[in-house]
Amino acid sequence: xxxxxxxxxxxxxxxxxxxxxxxxxxxxxxxxxxxxxxxxxxxxxxxxxxxxxxxxxxxxxxxxxxxxxxxxxxxxxxxxxxxxxxxxxxxxxxxxxxxxxxxxxxxxxxxxxxxxxxxxxxxxxxxxxxxxxxxxxxxxxxxxxxxxxxxxxxxxxxxxxxx
Numbered sequence: 258x259x260x261x262x263x264x265x266x267x268x269x270x271x272x273x274x275x276x277x278x279x280x281x282x283x284x285x286x287x288x289x290x291x292x293x294x295x296x297x298x299x300x301x302x303x304x305x306x307x308x309x310x311x312x313x314x315x316x317x318x319x320x321x322x323x324x325x326x327x328x329x330x331x332x333x334x335x336x337x338x339x340x341x342x343x344x345x346x347x348x349x350x351x352x353x354x355x356x357x358x359x360x361x362x363x364x365x366x367x368x369x370x371x372x373x374x375x376x377x378x379x380x381x382x383x384x385x386x387x388x389x390x391x392x393x394x395x396x397x398x399x400x401x402x403x404x405x406x407x408x409x410x411x412x413x414x415x416x417x418x419x420x
Contacts, residue, residue, distance in 0.1 A: 258355045259312040259324060266313060267299035269320050273344055274298070280345040284378060286405055310368075312360070314343060316352040324356050326364055326373075335371035337364055341387075351383075357391045365419040372419070376402060376412035385413060393417045 262270065274281070275293040291297045305311045308329035314322040322343030329337040339360055343353050364370045376399060377384040393415040401409035
């Protein structure tokens with residue numbers, strides 16, 4: 258369901274972001290036009306490295322979205338943050354649930370993390386269900402966490418601990 262994004266994916270992922278620009282706007286920070294170019298996406302993909310991973314969510318042999326494990330803190334914390342999105346045409350049945358499961362397995366296995374976190378907008382019930390289906394539990398509310406469409410928006414916070 259997931260595979261690492263490579264620079265060769267830049268054109269396809271940029272086109273997918275562009276096709277979903279309006280769909281994703283209510284959930285993500287404002288994006289400059291440059292964000293939707295292959296050159297910009299190539300830079301993002303190439304910037305991934307140790308303690309920052311980007312994967313393609315693959316369905317029917319094509320990229321259907323992306324998932325990231327980022328903001329990793331080591332030392333006594335061993336925590337990372339999971340974020341994801343999927344093409345509006347791929348929502349049912351969603352490939353995101355198994356993709357998050359794959360990232361959880363990677364995070365608690367190969368990456369050696371102890372804790373994962375994720376946040377969703379308060380009214381993004383579909384994304385909350387994805388996290389809950391993958392064993393994440395709600396643990397709080399981050400007030401005015403992210404500026405989306407010019408307004409600071411609250412996010413429900415989720416966590417999952419290594420078993």
